[in-house]
Amino acid sequence: MPVGSPRPCDGGACFLLILAAACCMVAACSGRPALAEDVTVEWTIRPRPPVAGTAALAELTLRDRARRPVRGARLQVEGHMAHPGMAPLVATAAERGDGVYQILLRFTMRGNWILLVTGKLPDGRRIDHRIDVNATGPAG
Amino acid sequence: MDAGSIIESMSMPPARQADVLRWPVIGAFLRWRHARTSLQLVVLLITATLVAHGLFGSQIGPRNLATVVTWVHYRGLLVIALLAAGNLFCTGCPFVLVRDVGRRVRQPWLRWPHRLRTKWIGILLFVSVLFIYELFDLWALPRGTALLVLAYFGAALSVDLVFAGATFCKYLCPIGQFNFVASTVSPLALQVRQPETCRTCRTFDCIKGRPETNQRGCELGLFLPAKIGSLDCTFCLDCVQACPHDNVALAVGVPGAELLDLRRRSGIGRLTERWDVATLTVLFAFGGLLNAFAMTAPVLDLERWLARVMGSTSEAPVLAVLFVVALGAVPLAALGGAAAVTRHLTRPTSYSVGQIAVRYACALVPFGFGVWLAHYGFHLLTGGLTIIPVAQSAIIEVVGWAALGAPMWQWTGMQPGAVFPIQLGFILLGSIGSLALSYLISERDYPDRPVFAAAPWLGVVLVLAAAAVWILSQPMEMRGLGLSG
Numbered sequence: 142m143p144v145g146s147p148r149p150c151d152g153g154a155c156f157l158l159i160l161a162a163a164c165c166m167v168a169a170c171s172g173r174p175a176l177a178e179d180v181t182v183e184w185t186i187r188p189r190p191p192v193a194g195t196a197a198l199a200e201l202t203l204r205d206r207a208r209r210p211v212r213g214a215r216l217q218v219e220g221h222m223a224h225p226g227m228a229p230l231v232a233t234a235a236e237r238g239d240g241v242y243q244i245l246l247r248f249t250m251r252g253n254w255i256l257l258v259t260g261k262l263p264d265g266r267r268i269d270h271r272i273d274v275n276a277t278g279p280a281g
Numbered sequence: 282m283d284a285g286s287i288i289e290s291m292s293m294p295p296a297r298q299a300d301v302l303r304w305p306v307i308g309a310f311l312r313w314r315h316a317r318t319s320l321q322l323v324v325l326l327i328t329a330t331l332v333a334h335g336l337f338g339s340q341i342g343p344r345n346l347a348t349v350v351t352w353v354h355y356r357g358l359l360v361i362a363l364l365a366a367g368n369l370f371c372t373g374c375p376f377v378l379v380r381d382v383g384r385r386v387r388q389p390w391l392r393w394p395h396r397l398r399t400k401w402i403g404i405l406l407f408v409s410v411l412f413i414y415e416l417f418d419l420w421a422l423p424r425g426t427a428l429l430v431l432a433y434f435g436a437a438l439s440v441d442l443v444f445a446g447a448t449f450c451k452y453l454c455p456i457g458q459f460n461f462v463a464s465t466v467s468p469l470a471l472q473v474r475q476p477e478t479c480r481t482c483r484t485f486d487c488i489k490g491r492p493e494t495n496q497r498g499c500e501l502g503l504f505l506p507a508k509i510g511s512l513d514c515t516f517c518l519d520c521v522q523a524c525p526h527d528n529v530a531l532a533v534g535v536p537g538a539e540l541l542d543l544r545r546r547s548g549i550g551r552l553t554e555r556w557d558v559a560t561l562t563v564l565f566a567f568g569g570l571l572n573a574f575a576m577t578a579p580v581l582d583l584e585r586w587l588a589r590v591m592g593s594t595s596e597a598p599v600l601a602v603l604f605v606v607a608l609g610a611v612p613l614a615a616l617g618g619a620a621a622v623t624r625h626l627t628r629p630t631s632y633s634v635g636q637i638a639v640r641y642a643c644a645l646v647p648f649g650f651g652v653w654l655a656h657y658g659f660h661l662l663t664g665g666l667t668i669i670p671v672a673q674s675a676i677i678e679v680v681g682w683a684a685l686g687a688p689m690w691q692w693t694g695m696q697p698g699a700v701f702p703i704q705l706g707f708i709l710l711g712s713i714g715s716l717a718l719s720y721l722i723s724e725r726d727y728p729d730r731p732v733f734a735a736a737p738w739l740g741v742v743l744v745l746a747a748a749a750v751w752i753l754s755q756p757m758e759m760r761g762l763g764l765s766g
Binding site for chain 1: 341342343344345349352353418420421576660661664690691693757
C-alpha cells in the first residue's frame, strides 16, 4: 500500500539539466598549449627530506628524449599540502645552465607536499610535472 | 493514546518571545512555500559543480573544488550555521531534493521496521564515515570525495524510494546524526507559538500533512505540540507550511537547555531512556577529538609505532585499533568510571551505573561541539579564501585560459597562529557549557547532593578540555599518502 504524500518539487528536472551541463562544461576540451611529453624532469632536494620551517633547495633537470639538456624554460613551482585550504608555496625557478633549474622553498608545515612544476619551453610547449615530497619536523 | 489526548496530557511551555519567522525579510523568506526548495536548488547547483570537478578536474586535492569546498568550506560553514542559528544545512540538503524528485516517479511502499527505529545504524555509519575519511585521506582525493557525495545521493534516494517518511535522514544519514546532536546547542528551534491553539486543533496537519494542498507533515515523526528542542529536526519547515493556524515559531532559546529536559518528546521519547542517543552524543564528543588529533604530527608517530608493534604494513588495522581505543575503550572507561563514582557518592541511589552514564552523556555535547567548531573553524578561517584561486584554476582547466585571471595562490586566510586563540575560545566555551550541564543534571537528579554527583563529571570534562587544548597545540602534519607518507 502506498504511504507518504507526494510533494511538488519545482525545477527539479531543470536542475538535473544544469547538473548535466556542469559536467559537460568541466569535461569540455581546452585549448591549452601542447604538453612536452618527450621532456623528462629529474629532481633533487636538499636537505632530503626537507625540514619544515627551514629553507630547502630544489633542483630540477630537464632533458629531452635524447637526454640533451633543455635550456631556456620558464618554470614555476606551486607547493600544496595534501590537505586543501593550507597556504601554498609559489616560487619561480632560476636557470643555472645545462638544463638545471633551482628553486628555494620554505615548507611551512610537516607532512605531504605536492610540488607542481609548470612552465613553458622556448618552443611554446608546456611542462606539467608533479613531485611528492614529505617535509619533516625540525630535529629535537 | 491518540494525538488529541497527547496534547491534553502534556504541559507545553509558553512560546518564547523572539520568533524569527516574524522577522522582516528572513521571516518572510522562511515562511515562503518554496523557501526550502530554493535553498536546496542553490546547494544542489554548488554540489553538482564540485562533483563534476571532483570527477573530471584536477586530482590534486588543494586545487579541486570538490575537496576544497567539501572539507574546508562546507564543514566550516555547517558548524558556524549550527552555532549561529540551527540545522540550516539539513534545510538545504540536496539529497532530499533529489529524493523528492524520485518520489514523483515512484512512491515508497514500506515503512521502516519498528525495531530499526533507533540511532544504532546511523551511529555505525557515522563512525564508518569518520574511519573511511581517515583511512583513505579523503581530503586529498577529489574523485573519492565526489564519489562519497554521490554515494549520499544514492543512499538517500534508494532508501527513501522504498521506505516512507524521512527514513534516511532520521535513522541513517551520518551527516544528519551529526547535525541533530549539534543542533541541540543551537539557539533556534521550531516550536508551537500558542499552546492553546494546539489544544483545540483536531486535524494535526503539522504531522499528518494537508493532502488537499500536497503539503506533507513532519516526515521525522515530530508532532509539534510534543516536540522539544531540535533533536531529529531537519528544519525542513514542513510544519510551518502545514499548520493551518500559522502556529509555528522559529523561537530563540537557551542553547543546550533541551538536553536537560526529562519530558517525553515526540518521535524520540525520553532522552534518559535512549541509550542509542546517549551513545551518539558520546561519539560526537570523542569523535571530534579523534578527528582533530588525526591531523597532528603525534598521531602519525603513534600510528607508525603501532604498525611496528602489530607488524602491520597496512594502515587499516592500525587505524581500527586507534578507533576502538578512542571511540570505545576511552569513552567507556571515562563515562563508566564517572558514573560509578557518582553512584558511590550519592548512595543510596535508584540508578544503575549505566543509567547514570546515559543521563550524563548529553552533557558532553557542548564540549564536543566546541572541538568540532575549533577544528572545522580552523580550516575555514585559515583556508576560506583558497576557493578563489581554486575556482580560477578550475576555469583554466575548463576553458583553457585564465578567464578569471591567474590563480591568486596567496589568497588563503588567517595565519594559523592568529586562529589558535579563537580555537581556544571555542574549546573554553564548549567546556563551560558541559560543566554547566553536568552540574544542572546533578541538581536535577540529585537535588540533595549535586556537588558530589557532579564532581566526577566535572573532572571528565576538564580532562577532555585539557586533551583538546593539547591536541590543538600540536604541530599539524597533513598527510595524504597514508603511513608511507
